[in-house]
Amino acid sequence: MENNVYTPANYKSDQPVRWCPGCGDHAILNSLHKAMAAVGVPPHKTAVISGIGCSSRLPYYMNTYGFHTIHGRAAAIATGFKVANPEMTVWQISGDGDGLAIGGNHFIHAVRRNIDINMLLFNNKIYGLTKGQYSPTSDRGFVSKSSPYGTVEDPFIPAELVFGARGNFFARSIDVELQISQEVLTAAAKHKGTSVVEILQNCVIYNNGIHNFITDREHRAERTIHLVDGQKMLFGKENERGLVQDGFLLKAVEIGKDGYTIDDVLVHDAHCKSNFLHQQLAMMDGTDLPLAIGIIRDVEGLTYNDELEQQVASVKSAKGFDSLRSMILAGETWEVK
Amino acid sequence: MLEETNVKTLEKVVVRFSGDSGDGMQLAGNIFTNVSAGIGNQVSTFPDYPAEIRAPQGSLGGVSGFQVSVGTKVHTPGDHCDVLVAMNPAALKQNFHHVKPGGVIIVDIDSFKEADLRKALYATDEPFKELGIKAQVVEVPITSLTKEALADSGLDNKSILKCRNIFALGLVCWLFDRPLESALHFLRKKFAKKPAIFEANAKVINAGYNYGSNIHATVSTYRIESEPAKPGVYTDINGNTATAWGLIMASEKSGRPLFLGSYPITPATDILQELAKRKDLGVKALQMEDEIAGVCSAIGASFAGNLAVTSTSGPGLALKSEGIGLAVIAELPLVVIDVQRGGPSTGLPTKTEQTDLMQALYGRNGESPVAVVAPATPTDCFTMAFEASRIAIEHMTPVILLTDAFIGNGSSAWRVPDSDEYPEIKPPYISAEKAAEISWRPYNRDEKTKVRYWAIPGTEGLTHRLGGLEKDYETGAISTDPANHERMVYTRREKIARIADDIPQLEVLGDVDADVLLLGWGGTYGHLRTAAQDLCRMGRKVAFTHFRYINPLPSNTGDVLRKYKKVIVAELNTGQFADYLQAKYPEVHIERINKVQGQPFLVEEVIEGVTRIMDEK
Numbered sequence: 001m002e003n004n005v006y007t008p009a010n011y012k013s014d015q016p017v018r019w020c021p022g023c024g025d026h027a028i029l030n031s032l033h034k035a036m037a038a039v040g041v042p043p044h045k046t047a048v049i050s051g052i053g054c055s056s057r058l059p060y061y062m063n064t065y066g067f068h069t070i071h072g073r074a075a076a077i078a079t080g081f082k083v084a085n086p087e088m089t090v091w092q093i094s095g096d097g098d099g100l101a102i103g104g105n106h107f108i109h110a111v112r113r114n115i116d117i118n119m120l121l122f123n124n125k126i127y128g129l130t131k132g133q134y135s136p137t138s139d140r141g142f143v144s145k146s147s148p149y150g151t152v153e154d155p156f157i158p159a160e161l162v163f164g165a166r167g168n169f170f171a172r173s174i175d176v177e178l179q180i181s182q183e184v185l186t187a188a189a190k191h192k193g194t195s196v197v198e199i200l201q202n203c204v205i206y207n208n209g210i211h212n213f214i215t216d217r218e219h220r221a222e223r224t225i226h227l228v229d230g231q232k233m234l235f236g237k238e239n240e241r242g243l244v245q246d247g248f249l250l251k252a253v254e255i256g257k258d259g260y261t262i263d264d265v266l267v268h269d270a271h272c273k274s275n276f277l278h279q280q281l282a283m284m285d286g287t288d289l290p291l292a293i294g295i296i297r298d299v300e301g302l303t304y305n306d307e308l309e310q311q312v313a314s315v316k317s318a319k320g321f322d323s324l325r326s327m328i329l330a331g332e333t334w335e336v337k
Numbered sequence: 338m339l340e341e342t343n344v345k346t347l348e349k350v351v352v353r354f355s356g357d358s359g360d361g362m363q364l365a366g367n368i369f370t371n372v373s374a375g376i377g378n379q380v381s382t383f384p385d386y387p388a389e390i391r392a393p394q395g396s397l398g399g400v401s402g403f404q405v406s407v408g409t410k411v412h413t414p415g416d417h418c419d420v421l422v423a424m425n426p427a428a429l430k431q432n433f434h435h436v437k438p439g440g441v442i443i444v445d446i447d448s449f450k451e452a453d454l455r456k457a458l459y460a461t462d463e464p465f466k467e468l469g470i471k472a473q474v475v476e477v478p479i480t481s482l483t484k485e486a487l488a489d490s491g492l493d494n495k496s497i498l499k500c501r502n503i504f505a506l507g508l509v510c511w512l513f514d515r516p517l518e519s520a521l522h523f524l525r526k527k528f529a530k531k532p533a534i535f536e537a538n539a540k541v542i543n544a545g546y547n548y549g550s551n552i553h554a555t556v557s558t559y560r561i562e563s564e565p566a567k568p569g570v571y572t573d574i575n576g577n578t579a580t581a582w583g584l585i586m587a588s589e590k591s592g593r594p595l596f597l598g599s600y601p602i603t604p605a606t607d608i609l610q611e612l613a614k615r616k617d618l619g620v621k622a623l624q625m626e627d628e629i630a631g632v633c634s635a636i637g638a639s640f641a642g643n644l645a646v647t648s649t650s651g652p653g654l655a656l657k658s659e660g661i662g663l664a665v666i667a668e669l670p671l672v673v674i675d676v677q678r679g680g681p682s683t684g685l686p687t688k689t690e691q692t693d694l695m696q697a698l699y700g701r702n703g704e705s706p707v708a709v710v711a712p713a714t715p716t717d718c719f720t721m722a723f724e725a726s727r728i729a730i731e732h733m734t735p736v737i738l739l740t741d742a743f744i745g746n747g748s749s750a751w752r753v754p755d756s757d758e759y760p761e762i763k764p765p766y767i768s769a770e771k772a773a774e775i776s777w778r779p780y781n782r783d784e785k786t787k788v789r790y791w792a793i794p795g796t797e798g799l800t801h802r803l804g805g806l807e808k809d810y811e812t813g814a815i816s817t818d819p820a821n822h823e824r825m826v827y828t829r830r831e832k833i834a835r836i837a838d839d840i841p842q843l844e845v846l847g848d849v850d851a852d853v854l855l856l857g858w859g860g861t862y863g864h865l866r867t868a869a870q871d872l873c874r875m876g877r878k879v880a881f882t883h884f885r886y887i888n889p890l891p892s893n894t895g896d897v898l899r900k901y902k903k904v905i906v907a908e909l910n911t912g913q914f915a916d917y918l919q920a921k922y923p924e925v926h927i928e929r930i931n932k933v934q935g936q937p938f939l940v941e942e943v944i945e946g947v948t949r950i951m952d953e954k
Contacts, residue, residue, distance in 0.1 A: 013802070015814065044797045049637070052805075059802050060815065065794040067640055068804030069633070070663050076598075076630035080637030080645070083621055084596050087795055088641065106633075109626040312616045319617035324585045327618055328753050332526075333572045334375050336752075 008033035011043055013063045024175030024201035025054060028122065029061055031178055032091075035185035041089045048091045049078040051098035054129050055122035055201075058093045072103030075110040078117045079304075086305045089189065090117040096137040097127045100156050104136070111165035113304040114193040120185075121158055121198045126207035158198045159282035159296070163275055169195035170282060171295045174215055175202060180226060180293055187295050193303045214286045223286040227294040229270040232262065235290050242266075243281075243289070250280050252289050270298040349379075349408025351415030352509060354502075355432045356424030357394055358387055358401040361502035364527070365422075366403025368506060372519045373407035374573045374750040377566060381406045381715075381863065382575075382748045383414035383937070388603075388687050395448075395456035400431040407513075412714075412863035414747060416939035420512065421472075422505045424448060424479070426464050427457035433468050440472045443508060445501065447480035477548065479504050486544040490537050500541040507545020517546055567752055575748040576715035576740055576860075577607035580648075580674060583722025585618055586754075588644050590723075591730050591762035596643040597622040598634030600653065603686045604742040605676035608648040628653040632660035632673065639669040640803065642793035644726055648674040651693045652683065654737075655700065661735050662701045665829065667803040668780070668789040670729035670764075673707075674722070677741040679935040688935025689743035691859055694913040697737040698888055704826045706833040708732070709887040711739040711859030716751040718744060721885060724840075727762045732836050733788050739887070741909075743937045744860040765790050769798035779803060779813035786839075787832035837889040843882055843897050851878035853951055854901040858884035858914050861938055865907055868943035879947060884914070890921070898925045905930060905950055907943055 011033045019025045036046065046064040050056035052071035059066030065088070069077050078092040092110075094100075099107050099121050110117065126144065127133040133146035137158065141150040162170045169191045171184035181199060188195035200211045214223050225235035225243065233243040235252075242265030243250050253260040272278070278297040285291055321327040352369065354362040363384055374380045385402040392399030406415040417437040423429035425448040436442055454464060461467045465474055483504045487497045503524070510520055521539055528535035574582075588595035599609040599622065612622035621638075625631045632647040639645035647657060654675045664671040677693045679685025697709045708728050712721035718740055725738040767777055767790035775781070779801040782789045792799040801813065809816035810824050845854070847869045855872075857865040862883050869881035882897060884890070898904050898918070906915035907930035915929045930946035932938055 042797070044800050045795060047641075047794055059804070062802070063800055065640075065800050066802035066804075067637075067667070068802065068806065069636070070659055070805055073629060073633040073660065076625065076633035077637035077640075079625075079630075080596065080598055080623070080634030080639075081641045081794075082637075083623060083634070084594065084638035084643040084645070085641035085794055105626055106630055109630070308621060312619055312621065315616040316619060321617055323756065324582060324589060324618060325753060325756060327615070328572060328582070329570060331572065332371070333570050333753065335570050336377065336566045336568055 006037045006040055006042065008037045011036045011046075011063055013061050015060045017061050018057065019054060020205055022204040023054070024124070024203070025058070025122065027175045027178060028120070028181060028199055028201060029058060031181035032120075032185055034182050035189060038182070038186050039189045041189070045087065046089045046091070047081060048093060049074050049081060050093040051103055052129070053095040053098045053127070054203075055093055055095040056098060072098055072101070073106060074098065075103060075106035075119065079110055079113070079115050082115055082117055082305050083308060086116075086309060092117050092119045094119065094121055096121065096123045096125060096135045096158075100158065100161070101136045104161075108161055108165040111162055111167040111194045111196065114168060114301050115304045116192055116194070116306070118188045118195045119197065121196060122201045123158060123198050124201045124203040124207055125210050126203050128203045128206050132206035157283065158196070159279070162196045163279045163282070167196055168193045168297065168299045168301045170198075170278070170297045171195070172198045172200070172282070172293045174200045174211065174224075174293060176215060177293065184295055187298060191298055193301050214291050223290055225284075225290040225292055227268045227270070227281065227292050227296055229268055229295060229298070231268055232265045233268055234265060250284070250289060270295050273299055349406050349411050349415070350420070350513065351404060351406045351418040352420045352422070352513070353402055353404040353418040353432060353435055354422045354505065355400055355402040355428035356422075356502065357428070358389070358399050359391060359394070360401070360424050361499065362401050362403050362424070365502040365506040366405055368520055368523045369509060369515070370405045370407070370748065371523050371573055372510065372515045373405070374571070375519050376516065378407040378750075379409060379411035379566075380573065380748065380750055381411045381414045383743065384746045386687055388685075393456070395425055395427055395453055397427045397431060397457055400428045402428075402432060404435070412867050413937070413940065416941055420509065422509065424501065424505065425457070426454050426459060429464060430457050430459070430468065433470055433472070436472045438471065441475060442470065442472050443475045443477055443505065445479035445505070446476040447478045475552075477508065482544060482548060483541055486540050487537050490533075490540070492533065492537055496534065496537070500537050503538045503541045504545040507542035508549045510542070511546045511549030517542060566750070569752040571750050571752050573748055574716060574719075574751040575607070575746055576712070576718040576744040577605070577676065577746070578611050579716055579718035579751065580722040580738070580740060580745070581608050581611035581615070583719040584612070584644070584646055584672065584726055585615060585620065586719070586756070586759055587723045587726030587762060588620075589756065590759055591644055591726070591764055593642065593644040593730065593764060595620045596635060596638035596645045597648065598625050598631040598638065598645070599623070599648045600625055600628045600631045602628070602650045602653050604678055604745050605648050605650045605653070605674065607745070608674060608676070628656035629660060632657035635671060636660055636664050636667070636669060639664065639671050640667070640794065642791075642795075644672070644730060645670065646672040646674065648676070650676050650678050650686075651680045651696065654693060654696055658701045661707065662703060662705050663805050664735040665701070665705045665707060666805055666807070668733045668829070669803070670733055670791075671735040672722070672725045672729050672738060673735060674738045674740065676745040677739060685935040687742065689741045689860070689909065689937060690933065690935060691739075691741060691861070691909040692913070692933070693739060694887070694910065694917070697739055698917065704830065706830050707888070708734055708736040708833055708836055709739060710736060711885055711887055712744060713859065713862035713883055713885055715744045715747045715749045717862075717885070719751070723759055727760070728836055728839070730762050730764050731788070731839070732786065732832065733765060733791060734833060739859055741860040767792050767799065769796055772799055778811065780808050780810065782828075786835055787828055834889050837892045840886045840889070840891060842893045843884070843891040845880050845882045845897060847873050847881040848878045849880050851880045852902040853878065853947070854880045854882060854898070854904045855907065855943075855947055856882045856884065856904060857907045858887060861907065861909060864938040864940050865943060868940045868947065871940065871944055872947055877948065877951065887914075895922055898922050902926060903928055903950065905947055907931075907938065907946065909933065909938065
C-alpha cells in the first residue's frame with residue numbers, strides 16, 4: 001500500500017534534533033518518518049506518546065500530535081488516549097529502562113489487553129539520559145557506573161515478556177538496518193492490536209558497540225537472519241545456511257552438508273496462531289543460532305478498544321437511555337407532589 | 338406493664354442494625370431506609386462495616402453495623418440511636434454505647450448462649466449486667482421464631498437462618514409504623530431471581546411485624562413525622578453514586594465523552610463500579626493495572642479530548658502524584674476523586690477521615706498547584722463532582738475532589754435534577770481557523786483567565802506536542818530559560834487563583850452577627866450545622882459557615898473570617914484546614930476542634946468543643 005499524499009517530510013517537526021551525533025536514534029527516526037509516509041495516516045490523525053529517556057524525546061521531532069510524558073507510563077497514557085479517541089493511530093516510544101523497568105507493569109498489561117497501539121522499544125541495554133547505569137536488558141556481569149563489579153542478575157529478553165503476555169505482534173530490527181526498520185514499522189502500523197517492535201540501538205556515548213557481536217559488518221550475515229513471511233529461513237553471506245527443525249528445537253545447518261537440502265529448511269509463517277515456533281525464533285541470540293530480525297509474529301486478535309466500543313454500543317442500544325435523567329427515572333424512584 | 342401503646346412524636350429517630358458481617362445488616366438497614374424515604378422521610382445513613390469481609394462468626398472483629406436517621410431536619414445519621422438491633426453478644430458489646438438513655442435494644446436472645454458469650458469475650462453469663470446497660474432490652478427469640486415461621490418452607494437450615502435479619506426488620510417496621518407493602522416491594526426486587534427466598538423473607542417480615550404488634554404493650558413506639566419535600570422525582574442515593582452521576586451530568590453539559598481510569602480501592606470502588614455500569618450512557622470506565630495506570634490512562638484520555646477522571650482513596654492519591662504533576666504542567670483537564678479514609682499507609686480502610694487535605698493541596702514535586710473542592714453531603718457529591726469537572730475543563734487544570742468514607746457510603750433522598758438546573762460547560766477549544774488567524778502555539782492563553790486553549794487531537798491544523806518538560810511561554814517549545822521557568826510557575830499559580838472569580842461566595846448561616854464563627858469543610862457539614870443550630874437554640878451566639886471550595890478559597894473568605902473575634906475550625910484531622918487558613922489569614926484568631934478516630938463527629942462533641950472555646954477568657 002503506497003500513498004501519494006504524504007512524504008516523510010510531512011511527519012517532521014521544525015524542532016532541531018538533539019540526540020548525540022552518531023546515536024542510533026537518528027536512523028530510527030528517519031525510518032519512522034518513512035514508514036509513516038508509506039502507511040499514509042495523516043499527521044493530524046497520528047499521536048506519538050513517549051515516556052522518559054533519550055528515545056522518549058522522539059515526539060518533539062514529529063509533526064503529529066505528541067506527548068512526552070513521565071517515566072515508564074507511556075503505555076498507560078497511550079492506552080487511555082487510544083480508548084478515548086480510537087480514530088487516532090497511536091505510536092508509543094520507550095527505551096529498555098522506561099519500558100521494561102519502571103514501566104514493565106504497563107508494558108505487559110498493554111500487550112495482554114491487545115490495545116491497538118504501536119510500541120517501539122529502543123533497546124541499547126543502558127540508561128543513557130542518566131549517564132550510564134545498567135538496565136533490565138543488560139547482560140549478567142555487565143559493568144556500568146551502577147554495577148562497577150558487574151551485575152549479578154539476569155536480563156529480560158523483551159520478546160519473552162511479549163510472548164508471556166500473549167502478544168500478537170513482535171518484530172525486531174537494528175538501528176543501522178534502515179530497510180528492515182522501515183519494513184517492520186510499516187507492518188506494525190498496519191497490524192491491529194499491540195505491535196511491539198524492538199530495535200537494537202547503539203548508545204554511542206555510554207554503551208558504544210554493545211550490539212557489535214550482532215551488527216559487526218564482518219559477521220552480521222552469519223549472526224542474524226531476516227525472517228520474511230512465506231520465505232525459507234535462510235541466512236549467511238550467500239544464503240547458504242538455513243534453520244531446520246531438530247526435535248523440539250531449531251538447528252542451523254549448511255545446505256548441502258550433513259544430508260540437509262533446501263527442502264529441509266523451514267518456511268517462516270508469521271501468521272501462525274500458535275506462538276511456539278515464534279518464541280524459539282525470537283529467543284535466538286546470534287551465538288548458536290542467528291538473531292532474528294524482521295516480523296517474527298503477526299497474528300490478528302480481538303483488540304481492547306474495538307471490543308470496548310462494541311460493548312458500549314450494544315449496551316447503549318439495549319438500554320436505550322438518552323440521558324442521565326432517563327437512566328435514573330428507570331430505576332427506583334418516588335414522586336413528591 | 339403499661340396498659341396502652343405509648344406513642345411519641347419525634348422529629349427524627351435513629352436506628353442501628355448490628356450483627357455479624359454475614360447477617361445481612363446492611364440489607365435490613367437499606368430496606369428500612371428506602372421504605373422510610375418512600376413515605377417522605379428525610380434519611381441519612383452510616384454503614385459501619387469491618388475491614389475483614391468475614392471475620393470469625395460471633396467475634397468482636399466481625400461486627401457490621403448500619404445506622405440510619407429518618408424523619409425531618411435530618412442532616413446526619415445521628416450521634417446516638419433510639420433503637421439498637423443486636424443479633425449477637427458481639428454486636429451488643431460493640432454497639433450498646435451508641436444507644437440513647439431511654440432507648441431500646443432488641444437482641445436475638447437465641448444467640449446469647451454461653452458459647453456465644455465466650456466468642457465475644459464476656460467474663461460473665463449476664464451480658465446486660467456486665468455491660469451496665471440501662472436502656473430497655475427487648476429479648477426476642479429471633480432465631481427460633483424465624484425457624485418456626487419457615488418450618489414448612491422446605492428451605493435448608495442455612496437458608497432459613499439467613500432470614501433472621503428480615504425478622505428483625507419486620508419488628509423495626511412495626512415499631513416505626515413503616516408500611517410492609519413497601520418493604521415487600523424491595524425484597525421482591527432483591528430476590529427477583531430467587532422466588533423461594535423471597536417467599537421465605539415475605540413470611541418472616543410479617544412474622545417479625547406481628548411479633549412486634551403482639552408485644553407492643555411493653556415497647557414505646559414512635560411515630561415519625563414527614564416533612565413535605567420540594568415537589569419532584571426522588572431517589573435514594575449514596576455519595577459515591579452521586580459522584581459518578583455528577584460526572585455524567587458534566588459530560589452531558591460539556592459535550593465531552595466521559596472516561597474513567599481507576600483501580601479498586603476501599604472506600605472508592607463504588608465509583609468505578611457505577612461508571613462501569615454506565616456503558617449504557619456511553620461511559621468508558623477502565624479498570625487499569627494499578628493506581629498509576631489509572632491516572633495515566635485518564636491523562637491520555639484528556640489529551641485525546643475526553644472529560645477524564647480517576648477515582649481513588651488516600652494511598653492511591655499518593656501513587657498518582659507524579660501523574661497529576663504531568664497534568665499540571667501539560668495544563669490538561671483532569672478530575673481526581675479521593676474518597677478519604679483513615680491513614681497513614683493502609684490505616685483504617687473502611688473508616689472516615691479528612692486527613693488528605695495537605696496531600697491534595699501540596700503532595701506533588703515542584704510548584705504544582707491544583708484546584709481542590711470538597712462536597713458537604715452525600716447528595717452534594719453530585720453537585721461538586723459536576724463542579725470539579727466544570728473547573729477542570731473550563732480552566733484546563735487537574736481538580737481534586739475530596740469526599741470521604743462517611744459521605745461516600747452514606748445516603749440521602751435526592752431530588753433528581755433536570756438537566757437545565759446545571760450550567761453549560763464550555764471547553765476552551767481552539768479551532769483550526771482561529772489557530773491560523775492568531776498563529777496559535779500550544780501554550781497561548783486567555784489573558785483574563787490564564788487558561789490555555791484545548792486543541793483536540795484529530796483536528797487538521799492543530800498538531801502540537803505537550804510534555805512534562807518546561808515550555809516556553811510564547812512558543813510552547815522546550816525551554817530551560819530561568820526567567821521563563823519562573824514566569825511559567827507564576828502563570829500556572831495565577832491560573833488557579835483566578836478560578837476564585839468563577840466560584841460562589843462563602844455564605845454565613847446562624848447568628849451572623851455573633852462573635853464566634855464555627856466552620857468546617859467537606860463531609861462534616863451535617864454534624865457541624867446541626868451543632869450550630871443547637872447552640873443557637875441553647876442561646877449561644879454562634880455563626881456558621883462551611884467550605885466546599887478549598888483551592889482557591891471563595892474570594893470573600895478573608896472578609897468573612899475577619900468579622901469574627903474567634904473562628905473555630907472543626908475537622909476530622911489534626912488541624913490541616915486550620916493551618917491552611919491561618920497561613921493565608923494570619924490576622925484571624927483561629928481555634929480548633931479535632932477528631933481523628935476514623936469516625937464522624939458527634940454533634941455533642943462539637944457543641945461541647947464550641948462551648949468550651951467560647952467560655953475561655
